[in-house]
Amino acid sequence: MKSTLSAIRQDCATEILRMYKQANAGHIGSSLSCLEILVDLNFYRMQKDDYIILSKGHAACALYVTLAKSGKLPIEMLQTFYRDGTQLAAHPPCSDQIPAIPFGTGSLGHGLSLATGLAFSQRFTGKNFHVYTVLSDGDCNEGSTWEAALFAGHHKLDNLTVIVDANGLQGIGSSKNILDMEPMNRKWEEFGFQTVIAKNGNDFESLNESFTRLKKTLKGPRCIIAKTIKGHGVSYMQNKMEWHYLPMNDTQYEDAVKQTGMKDA
Amino acid sequence: MRKEFSSWAERRGREQKNLIFLTGDLGFNALENVEKAMEGRFVNAGVSEQNMISMAAAMAQQGLSPLCYSIAPFCVFRPAEQIRVDVCLHKMNVKVVGNGGGYGYGIMGATHHAIEDLAVLSSFPHMKCFVPFSNQSVESVCEEMMNYNGPSYLRLGFGPAPSELEPFMCYQKFQQLKKGEQITIIGIGPVILNAISAATQSETSADIFAANELPLEDLSEEVIASLKKTAKLLVIEEHVARGGLGEHLSLLLYKNRVFLEKFHHLHALGYPNQLYGSQIYHQTQSGLDPQSISKALKELT
Numbered sequence: 001m002k003s004t005l006s007a008i009r010q011d012c013a014t015e016i017l018r019m020y021k022q023a024n025a026g027h028i029g030s031s032l033s034c035l036e037i038l039v040d041l042n043f044y045r046m047q048k049d050d051y052i053i054l055s056k057g058h059a060a061c062a063l064y065v066t067l068a069k070s071g072k073l074p075i076e077m078l079q080t081f082y083r084d085g086t087q088l089a090a091h092p093p094c095s096d097q098i099p100a101i102p103f104g105t106g107s108l109g110h111g112l113s114l115a116t117g118l119a120f121s122q123r124f125t126g127k128n129f130h131v132y133t134v135l136s137d138g139d140c141n142e143g144s145t146w147e148a149a150l151f152a153g154h155h156k157l158d159n160l161t162v163i164v165d166a167n168g169l170q171g172i173g174s175s176k177n178i179l180d181m182e183p184m185n186r187k188w189e190e191f192g193f194q195t196v197i198a199k200n201g202n203d204f205e206s207l208n209e210s211f212t213r214l215k216k217t218l219k220g221p222r223c224i225i226a227k228t229i230k231g232h233g234v235s236y237m238q239n240k241m242e243w244h245y246l247p248m249n250d251t252q253y254e255d256a257v258k259q260t261g262m263k264d265a
Numbered sequence: 266m267r268k269e270f271s272s273w274a275e276r277r278g279r280e281q282k283n284l285i286f287l288t289g290d291l292g293f294n295a296l297e298n299v300e301k302a303m304e305g306r307f308v309n310a311g312v313s314e315q316n317m318i319s320m321a322a323a324m325a326q327q328g329l330s331p332l333c334y335s336i337a338p339f340c341v342f343r344p345a346e347q348i349r350v351d352v353c354l355h356k357m358n359v360k361v362v363g364n365g366g367g368y369g370y371g372i373m374g375a376t377h378h379a380i381e382d383l384a385v386l387s388s389f390p391h392m393k394c395f396v397p398f399s400n401q402s403v404e405s406v407c408e409e410m411m412n413y414n415g416p417s418y419l420r421l422g423f424g425p426a427p428s429e430l431e432p433f434m435c436y437q438k439f440q441q442l443k444k445g446e447q448i449t450i451i452g453i454g455p456v457i458l459n460a461i462s463a464a465t466q467s468e469t470s471a472d473i474f475a476a477n478e479l480p481l482e483d484l485s486e487e488v489i490a491s492l493k494k495t496a497k498l499l500v501i502e503e504h505v506a507r508g509g510l511g512e513h514l515s516l517l518l519y520k521n522r523v524f525l526e527k528f529h530h531l532h533a534l535g536y537p538n539q540l541y542g543s544q545i546y547h548q549t550q551s552g553l554d555p556q557s558i559s560k561a562l563k564e565l566t
Contacts (some may be wrong), residue, residue, distance in 0.1 A: 070520075081328050094350065094354035094355055096355070096356075102323075102326050103322070103326070103355060104349065104350070104354065106357070107346060107350060109315075110319055110347065110350065110351060113315065113316045113318075113319030113323075113325045113347070113351075114319050114322065114351060115323070115324025116316070116319075116323070117319060117320030117321065117322065117326075118322055118323045118326070118327065120308075120320060120323075120324070121323060121324045121327040121329055123387055124283070124285060124306060124329055125322075125327055125328065125329065127327070143315070144313075144316055144319070144347070147311075147313035147315055147316035148316045148319070148320075150311065150312075150313065151310065151311065151313065151316055151318075151320070154311075160450075161453070251337040
């Protein structure tokens with residue numbers, strides 16, 4: 001599994017870099033931070049009717065690429081990224097045009113509530129699916145995230161899994177210095193989530209092992225705190241807050257593509 | 266109107282099995298009958314309005330028909346972004362129900378009033394704000410709201426209608442309540458009932474209309490005919506001037522090339538003396554009580 005997913009990841013990372021370069025856009029570090037999580041979900045873990053809500057909508061490029069390459073979005077749409085008249089804006093679209101993206105996001109703190117609503121709706125519709133939602137460190141600052149966590153915990157929604165893309169950086173600095181969320185796992189546990197920490201959230205084995213450790217026999221929602229690296233895979237971007245915002249120049253792009261190719265070759 | 270709304274929701278909930286009633290932990294002595302009728306589809310979301318609205322959007326995406334209840338300011342202003350993004354931008358069929366619109370919660374104080382709600386919500390895409398003007402019109406307005414498959418806001422108030430008024434079972438965007446010759450009065454919400462008293466008090470012969478929703482697409486033929494006849498308009502609303510009925514109507518008057526001799530707008534002034542009281546106290550402070558309206562009518566006619 002690992003080698004297959006790694007190859008997919010490399011392919012996706014190259015495409016992500018190409019798209020950001022062509023768009024001359026930022027949020028590269030954010031997309032590379034959660035890429036392995038999205039590859040794991042879209043290419044391995046998710047069943048046909050499952051949902052993914054990318055609460056950290058600023059990593060939309062990684063979502064678009066993993067959806068397109070897993071057959072859930074027309075691949076040619078990727079060429080429209082950031083262009084006038086596109087559905088693929090910097091943040092996922094608020095439209096009903098893409099079934100794999102049921103809700104547009106981009107303002108933090110909405111994803112878990114939406115995911116909780118989807119999961120809870122099964123009690124009335126009788127449908128059967130799992131809902132995954134990917135949150136950022138910044139998402140965990142939002143009060144609405146914890147409103148949703150209270151509800152999901154109280155109602156023991158075991159068809160809901162939160163994955164926190166915990167790269168330790170947010171808006172304009174490190175979470176530790178802005179609003180320290182640690183111990184993050186204990187917060188989620190106290191809200192009723194069965195919680196495990198993926199020590200290397202950019203590694204497929206670590207992610208898989210974390211999913212395996214979540215016991216299906218335990219009622220209630222689940223949470224994986226995935227310890228990730230912002231800008232993962234590109235040395236000069238790694239753990240650098242500014243790569244939330246910066247576009248690449250030609251030299252940086254060539255270097256990033258080279259590193260992406262070398263790493264997984 | 267809460268009692269009438271509750272009776273309607275009880276009946277509707279029994280029939281419509283995909284209706285989900287969410288409350289932000291409010292409704293003591295008002296919604297127990299609804300909870301019973303809903304057979305498990307009544308959900309207390311806790312004092313978490315933001316989460317309640319986003320969850321409702323997700324439920325609507327799944328084909329359910331959620332209705333989110335709270336005191337008006339709590340289900341409008343706190344989760345305004347959730348309404349804008351998750352409900353309105355996605356055109357989700359979510360009904361937000363706010364009790365005590367305007368100064369309805371009186372002495373409870375400013376935190377419990379909603380006098381800017383229509384301005385905020387009527388500016389959101391696809392959103393329709395429905396405002397019954399009397400207890401007797403709640404049911405027809407609720408049914409009209411349910412006929413619209415999209416984001417809606419129901420602003421409930423306190424509206425015991427005078428016995429001479431018909432129950433108005435048939436919904437109209439502009440409902441004519443009285444016929445007259447001297448002046449046209451258009452209001453939104455139960456404050457229009459104050460205008461009916463005022464017209465009687467001041468012996469003014471007025472065409473009186475209640476607007477039942479915002480935004481308004483256009484004026485009705487009856488309203489245009491009335492304005493051409495009287496050339497005088499009094500607009501009345503328990504809502505601030507910005508973004509309320511008065512501004513909505515002004516634009517439509519220009520679009521329809523209806524030019525008036527006199528235009529007067531009575532609206533909520535907020536808290537001009539920084540003091541608090543009953544609903545009628547606040548109405549009086551804003552010139553929305555029957556006596557103040559009566560005085561305005563005398564000056565206008």
